Amino acid sequence: MAIYLLRRAAFLVISLFLASVLLFLLLRLLPGDPANSLLSIGATPEQIAAARHQIGSDLPLLEQFVSWLGRLVTFDLGTSFVSTLPVGPEIASRLAVTVPLTLLSFVLAVVVAVPIGFVAAYRSNSWYGSLLSGLSQLGIAVPAFWVGMLLITVFSLRLRVLPAGGFPRDDWADPADALTSLALPVVTIGLVMSASLIRYVRSATLDVLGSDYLRTFRALGSSFTGAMWRHGLRNAAVPVVSILGIELATTFLGAVVVESVFALPGLGSMLIKGIAQHDYPVIQGILFVSTFAVLVIGFVADLAQRLIDPRLRGTVSGNAR
Numbered sequence: 001m002a003i004y005l006l007r008r009a010a011f012l013v014i015s016l017f018l019a020s021v022l023l024f025l026l027l028r029l030l031p032g033d034p035a036n037s038l039l040s041i042g043a044t045p046e047q048i049a050a051a052r053h054q055i056g057s058d059l060p061l062l063e064q065f066v067s068w069l070g071r072l073v074t075f076d077l078g079t080s081f082v083s084t085l086p087v088g089p090e091i092a093s094r095l096a097v098t099v100p101l102t103l104l105s106f107v108l109a110v111v112v113a114v115p116i117g118f119v120a121a122y123r124s125n126s127w128y129g130s131l132l133s134g135l136s137q138l139g140i141a142v143p144a145f146w147v148g149m150l151l152i153t154v155f156s157l158r159l160r161v162l163p164a165g166g167f168p169r170d171d172w173a174d175p176a177d178a179l180t181s182l183a184l185p186v187v188t189i190g191l192v193m194s195a196s197l198i199r200y201v202r203s204a205t206l207d208v209l210g211s212d213y214l215r216t217f218r219a220l221g222s223s224f225t226g227a228m229w230r231h232g233l234r235n236a237a238v239p240v241v242s243i244l245g246i247e248l249a250t251t252f253l254g255a256v257v258v259e260s261v262f263a264l265p266g267l268g269s270m271l272i273k274g275i276a277q278h279d280y281p282v283i284q285g286i287l288f289v290s291t292f293a294v295l296v297i298g299f300v301a302d303l304a305q306r307l308i309d310p311r312l313r314g315t316v317s318g319n320a321r
Contacts, residue, residue, distance in 0.1 A: 004306070005303075008299050008302070008303075012295050012296070012299060015291075015295055016288075016291065016292060016295065019288065019291045020068075020069060020072060020288060021065070023283075023284055023287050023288060023291075024064075024065050024068060024284065027280055027283060027284060028061060030278070032278050033048070033052075033057070033278070034055060034057055034081055034277075034278040034279065034280055035048055035051035035052045035054075035055060035057060036048075036051075036278070038051045038054070038055070038081065038082070039051055055081045055280075057280075068284065072288070075088070076088065077091065077281065077284070077285035077288070077289075078281035078284070078285065079281060080274075080279055080281055080282050081277070081278075081279045081280065081281060081282075082277050082279050082282075087281050087282055087285040088285065090270065090282075091267065091270070091285055091286060091289055093171075094265065094266050094267045094269075094270050095266075095267065095289075096171055096172065097167055097171075097182075097259070097264055097265055097266040097267075098252070098255055098259070098266035098267045098268070100178075100182065101182055101185055101186060101189070101255055101258075101259070101264070101266065102189075102248070102251050102252045102255055104182065104186045104190075105185075105186045105188075105189035105190045105193060105251055105255075106190075106193070106244075106247070106248050106251055107190075108186060108187070108190030108194070109189075109190045109191075109193035109194040109197055109247070109251075110194075110197070110244070112190065112191075112194040112197075112198075113193075113194040113197035113198045113201055114197075114201055116132055116136070116194075116198050116201075117136075117197065117198040117199070117200070117201025117202040117204075117205060118201060118202075118205050119132060120132040120133045120136070120198060120201075120202045121201070121202045121203075121205035121206045121209060122205065122209065124202075124206065132198070133198075133199075133202060135195075136194075136195045136196075136198035136199050136202075137195075137199070138195075139191065139192065139194070139195025139196075139198075140195045140196050140199070142192065142195070143192075144188055144189060144192045144254060144257055144258055144261075145257055145258070145260075145261050147188045147191055147192055148184065148185070148188040148258055148261040148262060149261065151184045151187060151188055152164045152165070152184065152261075152262075155184060156184070162180065162183050162184050163180065163181055163184075164184075164262070165181075165261070165262040165263035165264070166181060166262075166263050166264070167181045167182075167263075167264050167265050168181060181264075182264075184262060185258050185259070185261075185262045185264060188258055188261075188262075189251055189254070189255065189258055193247055193250075193251055196247065197243065197244070197247060200239070200240055200243045201240055203239075204239050204240050241301055241304050241305050241308065242301055242302075242305060244301065245297050245298055245300065245301025245302070245304075246298075246301075248297050248301075249293070249294040249297045249298065252290065252293055252294065252297070253290060253294070255267070255268060256268035256271060256272075260272065267286050267289075267290070270282065270286060271283065271286045271287075274286065
């Protein structure tokens with residue numbers, strides 16, 4: 001396990017480095033000059049050259065990349081071209097909205113998907129098992145922004161019980177007010193995410209229900225509940241944990257769209273504004289933090305699989321030998 005952790009840590013560092021190279025190069029290939037965001041229409045060539053020198057875009061690409069990479073090592077994400085404020089603290093303040101939104105949506109999706117997916121598998125031959133499976137398949141095809149607009153129409157415009165968007169100016173000073181603002185976005189993401197999770201839980205449960213070892217334990221006198229609790233759940237959890245990691249990472253990245261629908265001051269609005277202004281430090285900082293979060297989520301999901309299934313730990317140690 002120690003060797004596995006070292007390998008994964010090395011993989012994480014290498015992946016972050018490759019991601020930083022890719023982000024840097026792709027941004028420089030985008031059309032437009034970031035210096036124009038600092039100038040008004042009709043700027044002279046001299047003013048454009050001065051703006052480029054101010055933000056450092058007149059330097060060779062290699063020198064710009066080495067400078068950015070050096071700042072990353074010290075956890076410095078740079079300074080915004082437009083606001084001239086440090087990008088790191090601004091991202092941290094935006095994460096106070098994006099992270100709770102992602103985690104609450106993830107918890108809601110798991111709470112909804114696990115029991116429904118199990119029932120859909122256990123009663124797969126019944127009409128309501130088929131109905132649950134069909135509804136989950138339909139939910140996969142529904143875009144998140146459409147669900148958000150539908151919830152706004154029902155609960156904000158008609159029933160007037162929840163706000164249509166926005167977030168308190170004092171952030172989490174009043175937790176109840178903040179959670180109320182996140183209610184509809186959380187339900188939006190949670191419902192869309194649970195639709196796909198139900199399919200995976202159903203599939204994993206069907207594999208366990210049809211396994212030889214479960215039938216053997218039942219034949220030896222064990223009850224269905226006891227056999228599932230002692231042996232079935234662990235085997236069903238291994239593939240589901242991997243999918244949960246993927247879904248959590250996807251939810252974190254997909255929160256950009258939902259934040260735009262509900263006008264939340266998270267990473268989404270900051271990224272869209274940075275793209276519109278060609279603010280490279282802002283774009284690079286947000287995408288780098290997002291990449292880091294996705295890689296960490298994948299690492300934790302992979303580690304959880306090995307903790308659940310001893311056979312995976314045996315494979316790692318066997319490879320090490």
